[in-house]
Amino acid sequence: MKKNILFIINPISGGKNKRDFPLMAKAHLDMRKYNSEFIYTNYPRHAYDLAQKAVKENIDVVVAVGGDGTINEVGSAIMGTDTKMGIVPCGSGNGLARALGIPLSWKKAVMRLNEFRSRRIDTGILNEFRFFNMAGLGFDAHISNEFAALKGRGLTGYVKKAFSEVLNYKPGQYTLEIDGKTLEREAFMISFANSSQYGNDAHIAPKALLDDGILDICIIKPFPLYLFISMGLRMFAKTSEQSKYVEIIKGESVRIESVTNSLVHIDGEAKMIEKEICISIDPLSLCVLY
Numbered sequence: 446m447k448k449n450i451l452f453i454i455n456p457i458s459g460g461k462n463k464r465d466f467p468l469m470a471k472a473h474l475d476m477r478k479y480n481s482e483f484i485y486t487n488y489p490r491h492a493y494d495l496a497q498k499a500v501k502e503n504i505d506v507v508v509a510v511g512g513d514g515t516i517n518e519v520g521s522a523i524m525g526t527d528t529k530m531g532i533v534p535c536g537s538g539n540g541l542a543r544a545l546g547i548p549l550s551w552k553k554a555v556m557r558l559n560e561f562r563s564r565r566i567d568t569g570i571l572n573e574f575r576f577f578n579m580a581g582l583g584f585d586a587h588i589s590n591e592f593a594a595l596k597g598r599g600l601t602g603y604v605k606k607a608f609s610e611v612l613n614y615k616p617g618q619y620t621l622e623i624d625g626k627t628l629e630r631e632a633f634m635i636s637f638a639n640s641s642q643y644g645n646d647a648h649i650a651p652k653a654l655l656d657d658g659i660l661d662i663c664i665i666k667p668f669p670l671y672l673f674i675s676m677g678l679r680m681f682a683k684t685s686e687q688s689k690y691v692e693i694i695k696g697e698s699v700r701i702e703s704v705t706n707s708l709v710h711i712d713g714e715a716k717m718i719e720k721e722i723c724i725s726i727d728p729l730s731l732c733v734l735y
C-alpha cells in the first residue's frame with residue numbers, strides 16, 4: 446500500500462529559496478511508495494496547524510522542510526500519534542537533522558525517505574513547550590531573540606550577532622534543582638541538550654543521545670572574553686566538556702527556581718517565560734524517518 450506523505454515547506458528557513466523544491470522532490474521520491482503533497486507555510490506556527498490537520502487526515506509521514514524551528518512545529522503536532530516525521534534539512538543550523546545523520550543535500554534527504562527507515566527519539570518538555578533538539582536560557586536565548594529580529598537568516602548572521610552581543614552580556618545567577626538535588630550556579634548560559642549539538646556541528650554535549658531518556662544539562666560558567674572563540678572551537682572539536690568553564694550533568698528533570706520573566710529558547714526560537722521553568726524528558730515519544 447502506498448504511504449501518504451506531506452511536505453511542509455518553510456519558505457524562509459535558512460534563507461534559501463525553495464520555489465523549486467516540490468519539482469526536485471517529485472523527481473527523487475519513489476512514487477511507487479508514496480502519494481505526495483506539498484504545502485508552504487505562510488506564517489510562524491502554520492507548520493503546527495498543517496501537521497495537526499495531517500494527523501487527523503491519517504497522513505503517514507509529515508516532512509519538515511526547514512530547520513529546527515520547523516521541525517519543532519511539526520514534531521509538536523505529531524508526537525504521540527502514528528504519523529511519522531521526515532526531515533529535509535533546510536535551516537540555518539539543522540541540529541536535529543545532523544544528529545540523526547540525515548544528509549544535508551535536499552536531493553539525498555528526499556531519497557533517504559524512500560528507505561522508510563524509522564526510529565523513536567526522546568522529546569524534551571519546557572513548561573508548556575516541546576523541544577526536540579535543544580532548549581536553553583542565558584546567552585543563547587538572548588541571541589535567538591536578537592536573531593529573530595534580523596532580516597536575513599543563516600550561520601553568518603548568527604555568528605555576527607553573537608560577537609556583537611557578547612561584549613555587553615551579563616551572566617545570571619541560577620538555582621537549579623536537577624532530579625531533586627539543588628545547585629547554585631552563576632552561568633553565561635544553560636543548555637538542555639536532547640541531541641549533542643546546536644547545529645552546524647557545534648557539539649555542546651558530545652555524549653548526549655537522542656534515545657537515552659536523559660537530558661544533558663550543560664552549564665557554561667562565566668569565562669574571560671578572550672576565550673570566546675576558543676570556547677566556540679571546542680564545540681566543533683567535541684571537547685567542550687574538557688573546559689573548566691563547562692559542567693555537564695545528566696538528568697531527567699530540572700526545575701529552575703525563582704526565575705520570572707526569563708527569556709528561553711526552544712529549538713532556537715526565543716520565548717518569554719513568566720513563571721518558574723520546569724524541564725523534563727518524554728522518552729521515545731516521536732517517530733522519525735532518518
Ligand SMILES: Nc1ncnc2c1ncn2[C@@H]1O[C@H](COP(=O)(O)OP(=O)(O)OP(=O)(O)O)[C@@H](O)[C@H]1O
Nearest residue numbers: 458459487488489511512513514515536537538539
Ligand atoms: N511564511 C513564514 N514567514 C515567516 N516566518 C515563518 C514562515 N513560516 C515559518 N516561519 C517561522 O520561521 C522560523 C524559522 O524557521 P526554522 O527554524 O525552520 O529555520 P532557521 O531558524 O533558519 O533554521 P535552524 O532552526 O536550523 O537554525 C520558525 O520560527 C517558523 O515559525
